Amino acid sequence: MKKIGIILLLIIVLPIGFLIFNEIGKLNETEKVLEETYNNQLQTILFSVNQYSDDILNSWANKANELNEDDQLLKNFIRENLAIESIFFLYEGKDESAKFIFDEKFISSSDSIKSVVKSILVSNKNLISRLADYQKAGYRKLEPLPVNNVSDLAVVVFSNQNDNKVYTITGFVINPQEFVRKILLPRLQQISQENFIILVRDYQNRFIVSSTNTNYSGQVEFEKQMWLIPHYKIGIVLTRGTIQDLIRNRATNNMILIAILLLVLIAAVMFAYRAVKKELELAQLKADFVSNVSHELRTPLALISMFAETLELDRVKNDEKKKEYYSIISQEANRLGRIVNSILNFAKMEAGKRKFNFESINLNNVVENIYQTYSYHLQNKGFKFEKQLTENLPEVKADAEAISEAIINLIDNAVKYSADLKEVTLKTISTGNSVIVEVIDKGIGISPEDQKKVFDKFYRVSSGLIHNVKGTGIGLSLVKQIVDAHNGTIELVSEPGKGSTFRIILPIDINN
Known part of the structure; x- marks a missing residue:
């Protein structure tokens, strides 16, 4: 069994253990790949949001070129796009020649906007x-200009060539909060x-807007500056925790699965080991059974043959001696x-072919007959x-012959394993x-x-008188098996050196 255990360990546990060890070793590498992914x-998501902002500004730039510096059309365009506060034109790159277009709603703040x-423009010539x-x-190229921490204003400029082939600089003065809320928010909600x-x-980490329309003040997983509004940052947060949390949870789950797999494998190996051990023990018991039966059969056959041959040769002249031999x-x-009947009955029970004749009987009568026969x-x-x-013992539903066989087997067992104190008692309760x-x-x-094994097939106690007792x-x-077939139970109370009590318990026949 030790060799079998070692073989099972080498065949099953070691390869799986190596695999598990290898998986644990690769776990950190896998998590790095996951984090990178x-x-x-x-x-990519942040890039797409910035690209969307860039597309919007490019569409505005195209529209501004189409309007060809028509003041009224430009005012209408500003009115349609609430995020634009002003459009300005800078001829030949000279800031003093800047022309500003405002809608009426921004007239009151036009001077301060122009000044800023x-x-x-002077700072970014x-x-x-x-x-x-x-x-x-x-x-x-659309180019955002630094606004020196003026969080309520954004300036984006680009170059144009008019019909006279004169290069001018066109610019948008944008309200960043309006741009984010009116232009970007629907896109954020769509992506997220x-x-x-x-x-x-x-730039002061003050919340502007989120895709969930809720004020978020927690940790931001990734954050990048917006291309066209540099003093604004766009960030992203996983709804199920941070990436580190996800990686940590995944690592924990993997370790739990590996531990469960290891436990299952250990349980499988133990089960296989016990099954093999049990089969080997059963094979040994069967071999012992064959040997014991052969010995049990050989002894009476030898005696019968010997005494029959002696009588047949008429070597015994004394009638009393002849009577003894016949006995x-x-x-x-x-x-x-x-012996043969026991083996046949056992084989029938094992095959489920033994038939029982159940009838209402009084166990006192069964015990009395056995006592008279064997006393x-x-x-x-x-x-x-x-x-x-x-x-006045109540009757039970049972097969009298089968119950007699069970009691006789117990008596035979008691006789075999009695040493100096030879006492056997039959009792009904x-x-x-x-x-x-x-x-x-x-x-x-x-x-x-x-005591846990004495009712197992072919099992014999391996101590005491076993070497001198036939069976x-x-x-x-x-x-x-007989007691189980009667829906009863059998109990054993025993103590080494002090004898044994076998107790057959049968249910009362409630129909009587």
Whole structure:
């Protein structure tokens, strides 16, 4: 069994253990890949939002070119796009020549807007001059200008070429909060759905808007500056926690699954080991059974053959001696018959083919018949054989012959395992809802460990008188099968050196 255990360990546990160890080793690498994947996905989302903002401004730039500096049309365009506060034109890159177009609603603040924008233009002359170079190269670039922490204003400029082939700088003065709320918010809601919260904050981390329309003040997973409103930041948050939380949860789940897999494998190995061990033990018990049966059959056959041959050769002249030999032959033949009958009955029980003739019987009558049959035989062997029958014993539904066989097997077992104190007692008891038959001996007893196995097929106690006692190992198993077939139970109370009590408990026949 040790070799089998080692083989099972090598075949099953070690490869799986190696696999688990390898998976644990790769876990950190997998989590890094997962984190990188999440990062890329979130970065892509933020990129798409910025790209959408860029597309909106480009569409405005195209519209402004189409209107060809028509003041009224430009005012109407500003009125239609609430996020635009003013459109201005800067001729030949000179900020002092800037022309501003305002809708009536912004007239009151036009002077302050002009002042701020001109200051921004002066501070970014070099940046503005490069836009004309881009335009000459055939590329129009939208360029946000730094607003020096003026959070309620954004300036975006680009270069144009008019019909006279004069390069001008066109610019939008944008209200960033209106742009985010009116232009970006629907897009944020469309992208995020239920998986993310996309939000916008200003340079002081003050909340502007989020895709869920709720004020969010927690940790932001990823955050980038908006391309066209640099002093605003657009961020993204996972609705189910941070990426670190997801990775931590996934790692925990993986470890739990690995632990469960390991436990299942250990349980499977233990189950396989026990199954193999049980099969080997059963095979050994069967081998012992064959050996014991062979020995049991050989002994009476040898005696019968020997004494029959002696009588046949007429070597015994004394009639009394002949009678003794005839008695031995008869006893051994009966013994041989009992062995064969026990084996046949056991085989029938195992195959489920044994038929029982159930009828209402009084167990006192069964015990009395057994006592009368075996009292002389046991007394000749030096046993004190007694009976204690309870009067007015209720009847039970049972097969009298099968119950007799079970009791006889218990008596035979008591006789075999009695040492110096040879006493066997048959006892009947009524408990109200059942009837009990007890077979009590003063023999060598049975240890607690063996008590759990004595009713198993082919099992024989491996201590005490076992080496000197004949038997097949099926007697007690047959008793249990008979009792189970009667819906009863069998109990054993024993202590090594103090004897044993086998108790057959049968339910009362309530129809009588």
